[in-house]
């Protein structure tokens with residue numbers, strides 16, 4: 112408006128009176144219209160978001176149950192914020208700008224996102240502020256932006272800043288940032304572009320949560336928390352603007368030489384929430400890192416709130432506490448009668464905070480009555496209260512299942528424990544079991560799974576070992592042989608943690624873990640936590656009871672989480688309902704993790720795994736390559752599968768669920784692990800969605816060989832293959848009809864069409880393998896060359912594998928003119944060629960089909976040429992010809 116008036120002043124004398132009048136009139140109309148629009152938008156916004164009249168600050172101050180604010184520097188009130196991201200507008204991925212790959216706050220941020228199972232993308236925050244692409248196909252790529260160092264955001268060059276701001280406004284995306292002053296001295300300054308001052312490098316104490324902050328979800332605003340907060344490098348924010356709301360306050364300690372001075376005893380915000388009323392972007396600024404547990408909790412809430420609740424965990428938490436080793440402990444470490452009474456009392460007490468809380472007792476009957484007299488009485492008291500608890504079987508003699516190679520001896524042991532259970536009225540139908548030291552659960556000792564099912568009808572177990580013990584946040588569950596394996600969490604109590612004073616690192620460590628430390632956040636970040644404790648944690652100092660009572664209290668004081676316990680079967684169903692994508696296991700090499708190797712049967716070896724794979728696709732000459740490979744004295748293939756004849760087909764389909772014992776049984780035990788090369792050829796792996804990930808998980812160092820021919824020829828060869836196998840669709844329809852069938856064609860025709868065409872999308876399939884394998888592990892063979900000049904190709908293959916001795920294929924192969932292909936040369940000039948099904952005689956492809964396919968595969972082939980170029984590989988001649996057609 113000012114601008115408009117200035118312009119009109121400039122031109123006033125040069126215009127005629129009528130012109131002036133006319134222009135003024137126009138401007139007035141425009142201004143009026145704009146004013147009306149803005150009023151409509153504002154009213155609509157407040158109507159839409161159910162705006163309530165702001166409460167008087169004085170009114171609300173009386174409600175603030177957060178200590179005694181002698182000098183409240185802020186107006187505490189209920190607030191309204193800008194509208195946030197709409198579900199379909201952005202992907203649920205967080206964009207995190209870190210200072211470096213190793214910066215500790217950056218890692219803390221990532222740890223929380225990972226623990227919550229949220230997707231994220233990391234960028235090293237550039238000095239100038241260059242941004243990654245924020246939009247893809249009109250959709251926002253990020254739901255939330257986090258800056259480890261807020262100054263990188265504040266001081267970004269104006270071009271990038273306006274790009275980012277525009278993105279945030281348009282897609283309803285918010286920003287979280289952390290401020291930490293770097294200089295030693297305390298300082299105060301204005302944060303560029305924001306109406307508040309910052310005081311840096313301070314020590315703070317006595318913190319308090321703003322009960323009206325809209326961020327609070329998991330966090331419950333509690334009473335004033337007295338005491339110093341960790342560190343002396345705090346930043347506090349002084350705001351005097353209602354568009355910025357404090358989230359946490361604390362008192363500043365020892366403020367010296369500050370200008371402007373900071374008042375002692377006053378509360379200052381350590382976290383503020385920019386409500387976005389100023390420029391349409393919500394922001395949350397933290398005046399420190401995440402070392403302070405309450406900041407961590409508020410961070411979790413901020414992510415949830417600022418993502419419009421799309422990156423959020425429910426408030427329900429399920430906790431199951433297992434007490435393993437019942438009857439197993441040494442004399443002096445077990446429960447006596449009083450301990451058992453305390454166990455029962457505490458269980459009742461805990462039920463007030465954890466709905467249906469029940470201890471889950473794992474027993475090894477063999478050690479019943481092997482303690483002192485008082486402890487034996489404890490055993491009896493426990494059995495006298497059998498119905499008060501849930502029970503699950505450990506091994507009878509607490510032996511590790513992987514030490515039993517025969518399923519029958521495992522079964523015998525289990526029967527002994529079951530007999531014990533029946534004799535003592537211990538329920539046997541919970542369907543849950545745990546193996547000593549996780550043995551046999553993961554890595555899978557299939558004998559254990561079978562024996563469990565036979566004797567106990569086990570359907571649920573738990574382990575800390577899948578996929579690895581550490582980091583704990585990566586632990587997952589899976590289902591194998593109909594047994595649901597749930598991840599277990601650690602609570603810091605082990606068999607030898609018996610006395611409070613002797614807690615490793617001092618008793619404060621246990622308290623720290625409970626009060627906002629590791630244990631507390633385990634529950635906060637995992638919807639389902641199964642904790643393992645031991646009998647010895649419930650005798651003597653009863654640290655098990657101490658831990659869970661204090662944990663429940665702390666959770667109730669500081670969080671709105673709803674705690675409850677479910678019986679194992681219900682818990683397992685809940686788990687896979689929450690995480691359905693975890694149902695399928697992802698096998699790894701048991702020898703790649705020392706802990707796994709220790710619980711892997713000595714009768715089994717990890718050497719029976721392939722060093723390389725021929726992945727296909729089908730009809731490109733994979734069988735010929737297979738035949739040539741096995742001629743090499745150091746190369747050994749799997750034995751043939753009785754079901755699929757030649758191929759194991761483990762990684763692509765359901766055979767994978769038979770487990771690695773099943774897979775390894777196909778391979779011989781190599782006589783020399785270093786020089787022998789085991790391999791497997793399954794031509795369906797090439798286009799399988801799952802195979803690359805599965806292969807990379809089990810044999811990450813394996814080399815991968817693929818063969819490519821013109822995808823049109825491949826499709827035709829497959830069609831002919833199906834005809835000779837009397838596939839009804841292939842017999843009924845011509846090749847052209849198959850490849851050109853429309854979406855409404857009969858299903859058998861569509862199925863055949865897919866098998867003809869999809870494997871030929873070479874570039875996209877290879878790209879998928881390259882997600883999991885570095886290019887140097889991948890060899891792409893030209894199938895035409897393999898057919899015409901196999902000896903040269905085999906030299907290349909030997910070099911790629913690094914296999915020795917060098918085998919002379921020029922001498923070992925011969926061209927069989929009868930067969931029309933290269934074959935193995937046997938003694939006395941005889942040849943061994945591939946069977947009738949390889950190198951069939953059939954009429955050449957008709958020109959219409961060739962033209963159709965040439966056009967069908969055009970884009971795929973262009974992509975393939977780019978891919979090969981990127982990998983520094985030569986283009987096969989068929990591809991060069993196809994590309995010429997494009998020009």
Ligand code: A3P
Pocket residue numbers: 728729730731732733734735794828829831897898932933934945948949950951
């Ligand atoms: P055709 O039967 O259509 O000619 P795969 O083993 O992957 O299923 O591939 C079979 C194809 O391998 C055959 O397809 C054939 O063209 C090709 N091939 C290449 N070298 C061969 C060889 N030495 N002997 C037989 N077939 C060979």
